[in-house]
Amino acid sequence: MERKIFFHPERCLACLSCMLACQMKSMGISEVRNLSREQRPRHRMSITFDRGTPWVWVCQHCLSAPCVEACVSGSLRREDGGKKIFHNLENCVGCGSCVLVCPYGALQYDEQEKRVVKCNLCLEESVPPCVKACQTRALVYQEVNSFAGEKKKKFAQDLGRNRGADR
Amino acid sequence: MGKETMSIFAGGYAGKILYVNLTDGSIEKRPLERDFALKYIGGRGFSSRILWDELETKTDPLSPDNRLIIAAGPLNGTPTPSASRLVVAAKSPLTGILGDTNSGGYFSPELKYSGFDAIVLRGRSSSPVYLWVRDGKAELRSAKHLWGHKISETNHLLKEELGDEDIHICAMGPAGENLVRYACVITDGEGAGGRCGMGAVMGSKNLKAVVVRGSQDVGIADPKRFKEAVDAYRQTLEGEVWTDVLRRLGTANLVAHRQKLGIWGAKNFQRATIEGWEKISGEAFRERFLVKVMGCMGCMVRCRRYSAIKEGPFAPTYTKGPEYESINSLGAKPYITDPAIILRAHYLCDEYGIDEQTAGSSIAMAMELYERGILTKEQVDGVELVFGNGEALLHFIEKIAYRRGFGDLLADGTKIMGERLKADYYAIHVKGLEVDASDPRSLPTRALTYAVSTRGSCHLRGFPYIDEFIKPEEAKAYFGTEAVSNLESLEGKGKMVAWSENWVTIPNLMGVCIFAWNRSRSFPMLIRRGLELMNEIFVATTGLPMTKEELYHCGERVYNVEKLFNVREGFRRESDYPPLRFFEEELPDGPGKGSKLKREEYDQLLDEYYEARGWDQKTGIPTPATLKALGVP
Amino acid sequence: MCELICSFHHHQVGNPGRARIRVIALGQGEDIPVTCLNCEKPPCLDICPTGALYRDESVGMVLVQQDLCIGCAMCVNVCPVGAVTLDLVEGVAAKCDLCEGDPQCVAYCPAKVLKLTDAGQFAKYRMKEFAKFLKCQVGEN
Numbered sequence: 008m009e010r011k012i013f014f015h016p017e018r019c020l021a022c023l024s025c026m027l028a029c030q031m032k033s034m035g036i037s038e039v040r041n042l043s044r045e046q047r048p049r050h051r052m053s054i055t056f057d058r059g060t061p062w063v064w065v066c067q068h069c070l071s072a073p074c075v076e077a078c079v080s081g082s083l084r085r086e087d088g089g090k091k092i093f094h095n096l097e098n099c100v101g102c103g104s105c106v107l108v109c110p111y112g113a114l115q116y117d118e119q120e121k122r123v124v125k126c127n128l129c130l131e132e133s134v135p136p137c138v139k140a141c142q143t144r145a146l147v148y149q150e151v152n153s154f155a156g157e158k159k160k161k162f163a164q165d166l167g168r169n170r171g172a173d174r
Numbered sequence: 175m176g177k178e179t180m181s182i183f184a185g186g187y188a189g190k191i192l193y194v195n196l197t198d199g200s201i202e203k204r205p206l207e208r209d210f211a212l213k214y215i216g217g218r219g220f221s222s223r224i225l226w227d228e229l230e231t232k233t234d235p236l237s238p239d240n241r242l243i244i245a246a247g248p249l250n251g252t253p254t255p256s257a258s259r260l261v262v263a264a265k266s267p268l269t270g271i272l273g274d275t276n277s278g279g280y281f282s283p284e285l286k287y288s289g290f291d292a293i294v295l296r297g298r299s300s301s302p303v304y305l306w307v308r309d310g311k312a313e314l315r316s317a318k319h320l321w322g323h324k325i326s327e328t329n330h331l332l333k334e335e336l337g338d339e340d341i342h343i344c345a346m347g348p349a350g351e352n353l354v355r356y357a358c359v360i361t362d363g364e365g366a367g368g369r370c371g372m373g374a375v376m377g378s379k380n381l382k383a384v385v386v387r388g389s390q391d392v393g394i395a396d397p398k399r400f401k402e403a404v405d406a407y408r409q410t411l412e413g414e415v416w417t418d419v420l421r422r423l424g425t426a427n428l429v430a431h432r433q434k435l436g437i438w439g440a441k442n443f444q445r446a447t448i449e450g451w452e453k454i455s456g457e458a459f460r461e462r463f464l465v466k467v468m469g470c471m472g473c474m475v476r477c478r479r480y481s482a483i484k485e486g487p488f489a490p491t492y493t494k495g496p497e498y499e500s501i502n503s504l505g506a507k508p509y510i511t512d513p514a515i516i517l518r519a520h521y522l523c524d525e526y527g528i529d530e531q532t533a534g535s536s537i538a539m540a541m542e543l544y545e546r547g548i549l550t551k552e553q554v555d556g557v558e559l560v561f562g563n564g565e566a567l568l569h570f571i572e573k574i575a576y577r578r579g580f581g582d583l584l585a586d587g588t589k590i591m592g593e594r595l596k597a598d599y600y601a602i603h604v605k606g607l608e609v610d611a612s613d614p615r616s617l618p619t620r621a622l623t624y625a626v627s628t629r630g631s632c633h634l635r636g637f638p639y640i641d642e643f644i645k646p647e648e649a650k651a652y653f654g655t656e657a658v659s660n661l662e663s664l665e666g667k668g669k670m671v672a673w674s675e676n677w678v679t680i681p682n683l684m685g686v687c688i689f690a691w692n693r694s695r696s697f698p699m700l701i702r703r704g705l706e707l708m709n710e711i712f713v714a715t716t717g718l719p720m721t722k723e724e725l726y727h728c729g730e731r732v733y734n735v736e737k738l739f740n741v742r743e744g745f746r747r748e749s750d751y752p753p754l755r756f757f758e759e760e761l762p763d764g765p766g767k768g769s770k771l772k773r774e775e776y777d778q779l780l781d782e783y784y785e786a787r788g789w790d791q792k793t794g795i796p797t798p799a800t801l802k803a804l805g806v807p
Numbered sequence: 808m809c810e811l812i813c814s815f816h817h818h819q820v821g822n823p824g825r826a827r828i829r830v831i832a833l834g835q836g837e838d839i840p841v842t843c844l845n846c847e848k849p850p851c852l853d854i855c856p857t858g859a860l861y862r863d864e865s866v867g868m869v870l871v872q873q874d875l876c877i878g879c880a881m882c883v884n885v886c887p888v889g890a891v892t893l894d895l896v897e898g899v900a901a902k903c904d905l906c907e908g909d910p911q912c913v914a915y916c917p918a919k920v921l922k923l924t925d926a927g928q929f930a931k932y933r934m935k936e937f938a939k940f941l942k943c944q945v946g947e948n
Contacts, residue, residue: 008389008895013884070878070898110856111881151880151893152824156340158889163831163839252821253811253915287822389895391820401815408915466836472808474917480836492835 008150009090012065012128012138018145019061026052028140032129049117051126052137063146065137066113066126068092074105074114074125083125094125182208184395184717186248187216192290192312194305196379197238197297201312206291212718213805215683215725216247219732220292221263221274226739226807228296235267235371236353236378238298244285244344244384245293247685248716251286251392252400255408256690258282258470260361261682262344266370267378268355268532268587269606269630271740273370276634278470278478281361281386282685284342288388299380304345306336307386317382324348324525325360332385345383346373347527349575353377354585356532360524364478364494365470368529369607370629395717403710410703411474416693420477421467423456425498430455432502436764437612440506441561442538443602443755446613446764450511454501458513468494475689483514493521499610503534508541508567515564519571526575535608536584537570539591539600548597555579602753604631605745614756616766619667621752622779626671628736631752637674637692637700641667644697652697664775668782677704679729684708731804734796737789738806747794750780809840809912809921816911817901824895827903828912828921840912840921843890843903845869851882851891851902859900868905876900 031037033048052065072092075083082098083105085091094114099122105114106123114125129135138148147154182205183189193202214223221243233239242264249257260282266273285293289310302317320328325347333339342362349357350373357373358366376382394400411417419427429451432438436446452458463483469476483491496504500520510516523530537559543549544559551558555573557566557580573581583591588608592601602609607630614621619638627635641649641661649658649666653673657665677700681691691708694700705722713720740749752771760770784791788800801807810823810830818825828842849869852860859875860882862868876899882891883900894901903910905923913921924932 008893011880013880067879067881069880070893071876072879073877111879151883152895155883155886155889155892156829158886159829159841160831160833160889162888163833163841166839167833167837253808253815255808283821287824389822389824391818391822391825391896393820394815397815397819468836469917472811474808476917 008152009068009087010148010150011068011154012126012135013147013149013154014063014065015145015147016060016062018143019063020143020145021054021056021061022142023054024140024142025063025137025146026050026054028136029126032136033124049115049120049124051113051115051124053112053115064111064113065146066092066109066128067111068128073108073110077104077108079104091128091130092125093127094123096120096122096124099123183211183393185393186252186395186712186716186718187211188286188289188291188390188392190290190310191220192293192307194293194295194312194314195297196295196299196303196314196381199299199314201314203290203310208718211248211716212720213728214732215680215712215728216291217245217259217261217685218263218274218276218679218682219728220245221261222272222732222736222739224292224294225263225265225272226735226742228294229265229739231742233265235265235270235273235375238296238379240265240296240375240378242295242372242375242379242381243292244295246282246285246291247683248291248712250685251283252394252715253472254404254684254686254711254715255411256470256473256475256687257685258473259681259685259687260285260344260365260367261685262359262367262372264370264372264375266606266629267353267374268369268371269589271605271628271630271743271745272736273372273629275359275367275369275372276682277359277361277365277367278473278687279342279361279365280471281342281344281365283392283471284386284388286388286392287390288386289390293384295379295381295384298378302380302382304332304381304383304385307384307388309388309390317380320382321351322348325363325527326525328383329363332383336385336387338387341385341387343383343385345527346376346381347525347575349526349528349585350374350377351382352575352577352585354528354574354577355587355590356529356585357527358529360527363524366524366529369531369632371529373527394715396714400711400714403707403714407703407707407711408474410699410707411690411693414693415695416689417475420475420689420693423460424467424477424479424496426456426459426479426496426501428456428498429501430457432506432612434765435612435616436761436766437614437616438506438764439502439602439609439613441509442507442535442542442600443609443613443753444542444762445509446615446761446766448506448509448511453511454505454513454516459496459501459517462513463517465492470687473687473690475687477689481517483517486514488514488518491518491521493517493524495524496520499531502610503531504567505534507534507538508563509538509561510564510567511562512564515567519564519567522568522571526571528571528575531610532587532608533571533574533584534567535602535610536574536588536591537567539588539597539602540570540580540584541566542600543595543597546600548595548600553580599754602755604752605740605749607631609753613761613766614752615761615771616769618664618771618775618779619671621756621771621776622668622671622783623675625752626675626750626780626783628733628740634688635675635678636671637678638667638671640670640674640697640700643695648697664779666782668779668784669786672783672786675733676726676729679732680704680708680725683728683732684712727804731806734787734801734804734806737794737796738801741793741795747780747784747792750794751776808915808917812911812915816906817904818894818896822895825901827890827892827901841888841890842912843869843886844888845905846887850885850887851900854881854885856881866905866908869902870904871900871902873897873899 263274463481468478588601592598611633623636810826813826
């Protein structure tokens, strides 16, 4: 089972360390000091708020990704037997079709580059920098069903302790 | 992952056997041959045949040449009721003949999900290792950090290291590391593959554990037919009284039965009843210690217990069990009627990885020798080793695990103890495996069953209770004489035992638990559920052609292969006899008072048994004609 | 057994990894089966971008329309109890579908632990049990 980036909203402090880490990685910078004020790379991830609850949106690397279907240049393609959607910056013509179809806003148009940018899961790292940067483990990099399994376990634990009259 | 595994089989089998050479670390996946599956089905069929094929005569069981085989059956991993059983087999360091164990839980289905029907291990690793099998891939990993640990700690460390709570583990404890001849394997810290010393074989190979995890499908060839067969099968179990009794009290329900019939092997087979037996009955354990009724994968019976000692000197102790055999071996035999001691002793055996049956038997034998003055206090490390001394029992279980002091001799089992101390008479075993279950002096057909079993004394290799409920016309139809339905008569019983052995082998091949298979007081049900419906499920699962008659013959075939193995090791008719004590001494008490086995009667039984089996009367060796009819070798 | 019969019903195989109900072992004999709670306001349905997750009126359960599912796993992310997974073989969202009204896990559970009921009925049952419990605590009064 493939690994994806999952999000636990109850742990998120909206500190934006994840987005910072992503930006730095895309610019090839490892020290925050070296960030210049002028450089503002497009986000490969975004954050929204719904009644005070944050949600960090990242590319979901869908099995049947709409962006791959929409891509005219072939710069978006499945890799690793369909487990990841890889965006090749060089081949991208910046038509923006993918931006229109992605339900999660995972692709963004970069005016300077005249191309689209997208999360590629930073495959060369063992753990994506955004996940590593998260101080509260709100972002996790986990096998899909293992993530679900953990949720089940937490739910079971809550049920187990609060049996009430059945005890 | 997913559905890649069903090579040539339409369902049931994973289609692969994992071969591991611990000496050079090489790992090979060999395809399961269709013919092999058709002739030997799985589980004990695979292990017995592979042991026959791959072992040389007189192989030292603790040498690298011994094989350790872990085998599942075609139904493990499917929704077949109670298809949870695992076979672990090797040449036994305790008996010197074929050894195998059968245990429940969740390991066997997981082995199938990980992509294999069986694992065959040979050689000896130069340093401690464990085998990690995951989704069709296997590797040997260092177990240096696990060595020395007891079972719970080993399991905990493995789960931490592999980062997965859901792995399933078959491990040995310190007893296996110290080559205690009856060290056992424990799966998931609960089910013991107890007898015959499989843990010692692991120890001799420097193999601490085998870990499996998988997400592969176990296919079902004809789902519609499968569901119908399973539903019919489940229905036959719904009404069974046994199901309710086992669920309520576990196997410990047999305590009351043993007392009622007066067939305990108490005080090393010197007494047939126990004073204060109510304190260690199934009801007593349920009331005092039961935390939860548990069960194995896919089982509707739920005979397992989860118990706790919450007060007293042994608190807190949390453990699976106790089983009837725990109470028999750690209670009846050493004559201990304190249930907390029995439960604690059982827990220690599970943690150290020792067969509680042989441990209890060995200590009980030592107790008798001590009381008779054959063993002195110095020889037994200054302990007052008398019957009823619970502290002594606990003390020596630990000593056995580490082969310290008198524990070193105890660790070799009753047969060797008898030889070394010139006290064979008090060693109550057949071919080196201690008599369990009950004292058969008042029940000669049970005595036959225990004595001829192919792994040494074992009550599970046959099903001699048929004469308790078979009707005369059924007896005539199946065994040729109404006398088989007569409890007093011995006529036809040899034939009955032979038939029951072939029949009761079948769940061991399929991976199904006998508690959801053989439980009945109706002989036609033994055929209907045991052969007909079982075969129906097998065919629906695997898509292989098989009739219930052919299935029965598979059972017969496997049994004969096991007999051949033992014959090759030099065992003949003389070894198919119960212990001398059963012929010499009468039962001193209870309803069976005055009973003992009679030599001429037993010889007659054995003759009839050999005849029914097609084995030579003088030697017990299967005749060429018999083997040819079964297609063996 | 619930896991086995679930994977069998949906995929004709034995494979707990593909079951829509899982038993969580908490240790010391405590086991809890977890599956879809059939929320009144299901987060999975709300978040699904393609409408693959929909409420079926006859069964009253949220179901998956497989050919619409793009396998994005957002439903997996938002389910509060982890009841939605991606099927190991097909890669699309998988969740309890109440087996078209005749849940197999309920039928096959040997301990009769699982029961198909509605919140109202179950709340009443709980209230009754609690009342009995209270009575035991308070004693004769």
